Amino acid sequence: DAGVTQSPTHLIKTRGQHVTLRCSPISGHKSVSWYQQVLGQGPQFIFQYYEKEERGRGNFPDRFSARQFPNYSSELNVNALLLGDSALYLCASSLGWAANTGELFFGEGSRLTVL
Amino acid sequence: DQQVKQNSPSLSVQEGRISILNCDYTNSMFDYFLWYKKYPAEGPTFLISISSIKDKNEDGRFTVFLNKSAKHLSLHIVPSQPGDSAVYFCAASAGGGGTSYGKLTFGQGTILTVHP
Numbered sequence: 001d002a003g004v005t006q007s008p009t010h011l012i013k014t015r016g017q018h019v020t021l022r023c024s025p026i027s028g029h030k031s032v033s034w035y036q037q038v039l040g041q042g043p044q045f046i047f048q049y050y051e052k053e054e055r056g057r058g059n060f061p062d063r064f065s066a067r068q069f070p071n072y073s074s075e076l077n078v079n080a081l082l083l084g085d086s087a088l089y090l091c092a093s094s095l096g097w098a099a100n101t102g103e104l105f106f107g108e109g110s111r112l113t114v115l
Numbered sequence: 116d117q118q119v120k121q122n123s124p125s126l127s128v129q130e131g132r133i134s135i136l137n138c139d140y141t142n143s144m145f146d147y148f149l150w151y152k153k154y155p156a157e158g159p160t161f162l163i164s165i166s167s168i169k170d171k172n173e174d175g176r177f178t179v180f181l182n183k184s185a186k187h188l189s190l191h192i193v194p195s196q197p198g199d200s201a202v203y204f205c206a207a208s209a210g211g212g213g214t215s216y217g218k219l220t221f222g223q224g225t226i227l228t229v230h231p
Contacts, residue, residue: 042206042221045219
């Protein structure tokens, strides 16, 4: 069975541009979460979607937005990119929407570099 | 505001010996704790978890201990193997519903190196 898949794996953007990152969860998983991992730090929670509804939002500016589609795949959008948005963006899927109902399964991430 | 802290950036142990990775937290609302392992160019993979109603959980070579009064947990790997060399993240979640229900708060990670 395929795991969590993310695209693109690497991308380079310039300041002020917009980026869209995509994630396909494990088949049967209805929850998708997005995390940002800056070099040398642990992943930081951005969003969680369950059954196409936003169930949680981390401490990120409104430039960050996301959505979940009927097939449970998800997109993370970041507008007006800043240098500080350079990071590894991780998508994770799970069966339920509570952390203690099952572990999160992470994709390999999308490495974003903003120049 | 670092609610989950892993104060040791790195740990080096000999193959066959015990590896002990430590994690401290400050948020009393955390009631579920997890450890993840991350290899380069891969996403984190789940290792083991523990609920706050327990003080120990074991899975093969991996054991997690929770000391709620000290707000401290540790991961023991016995015996350590070279394939265990990776970055280990401690994570915590607060139950009870609400917008933080599915959110994990991660520590900064500890790089474990197991020498043959």
